[in-house]
Amino acid sequence: MNNSKKIHIAEALPGSGKSTKFIEMIPSLIVKSKLLYAMPTNALIKELALDIQVRAGINPLVVTSETTDHVVSRLENVLASNTSPLVMVTHEALRRVDPRLLDGWELVMDEVPSVSDCKGYLFDSVSYAGSLAPYMTIGDDKKASLRPEHVALVETMIKSRESSALSASALDVLKNRRLQELSATRLLN
Known part of the structure; x- marks a missing residue:
């Protein structure tokens, strides 16, 4: 059949x-x-x-x-x-x-609805440089990763979200990046 x-x-x-x-x-x-x-x-x-x-x-x-x-x-x-x-x-x-x-x-x-709930963040070069750039690097493959020396700090900022000076959007980006890195590490081990 x-x-x-x-x-x-x-x-x-x-x-x-x-x-x-x-x-x-x-x-x-x-x-x-x-x-x-x-x-x-x-x-x-x-x-x-x-x-x-x-x-x-x-x-x-x-x-x-x-x-x-x-x-x-x-x-x-x-x-x-x-x-x-x-x-x-x-x-x-x-x-x-x-x-x-x-x-x-x-x-x-007609006019197919979105099938996912993807967040988008608007960062211009100034807001990126002021919020995310100190904690992340962008590789030749255009993928972002957390700077190893700032992983613990990023985790602390994520946990103490309310007292962070970073915007909610910047914290979401850092949190998502950290979760992706943790998932990748688990897959390799």
């Missing part, structure tokens, strides 16, 4: 025509498949549903808090009945639905 799934990605700048191209393809797609289209907000769904009606002549079934009081139960009923060729929902509704009901549906994710 072959359970392989194909993932098609349309990645381009906003306004480059991804949605327009998709709308043009809908009539041929719904002949072969049932489509579940997920977007981040009700407003975006409403706008695209109208475009689909006008440009493709297809009236998608929209299941949002603006169309029903019980979004998840309504969506699960729609998916189970498998009668609508194009259903539009929010990412949140999709996240809450029983995933077994997605069997037999082609899923289209």
